[in-house]
Amino acid sequence: MPTVFTLEGCFPGLGDATAQAQAYYEQGQNYFNAGNYDDAAAAFQQSYTLSPQADTLYDLGQAYWNAGEWSNAKDAYQRYLAASPNADDAATVQGYINQIDAKLAATRQTLTLVIGGIAVVALGIVGTVAIVHSKRDKDPHRKITRRYSYAY
Numbered sequence: 001m002p003t004v005f006t007l008e009g010c011f012p013g014l015g016d017a018t019a020q021a022q023a024y025y026e027q028g029q030n031y032f033n034a035g036n037y038d039d040a041a042a043a044f045q046q047s048y049t050l051s052p053q054a055d056t057l058y059d060l061g062q063a064y065w066n067a068g069e070w071s072n073a074k075d076a077y078q079r080y081l082a083a084s085p086n087a088d089d090a091a092t093v094q095g096y097i098n099q100i101d102a103k104l105a106a107t108r109q110t111l112t113l114v115i116g117g118i119a120v121v122a123l124g125i126v127g128t129v130a131i132v133h134s135k136r137d138k139d140p141h142r143k144i145t146r147r148y149s150y151a152y
Helices: 016-033 037-050 054-067 070-083 090-107
Strands: 110-115 118-123 127-134 143-150
Touching: 016 037, 016 054, 037 054, 054 070, 054 090, 070 090
Parallel strands: none
Antiparallel strands: 110 118, 118 127, 127 143
């Protein structure tokens, strides 16, 4: 009769990450159902970090969508489609991404704030920030501009 070895107990903590991920996921569902979308997104993100499941990315996108965090929702949906390109709801999710793109395009504006002689110009949600400051010591009309680009 052959000897049978089991690995039970040899790797303590191996299942803990999956159990923690499930607990975070359930917590995220509870937050989502209660309308607390920011906390739902945080819980779904924790769940995904511990156990990367494509469906969790979809739920993360839904939480961000409902929280009005369009860039984060788009990112989660794109990651979901990359992980599950043949998902049954792929066309629907792509539709969400298209709606987000339209929302982002509609909300792009130029905003100029002047605080203490410093003008900060923000061009759109995703775009360029120009910081303009005046040299008041010699020539009050001379301006120095630095541009910083960012994207979400």
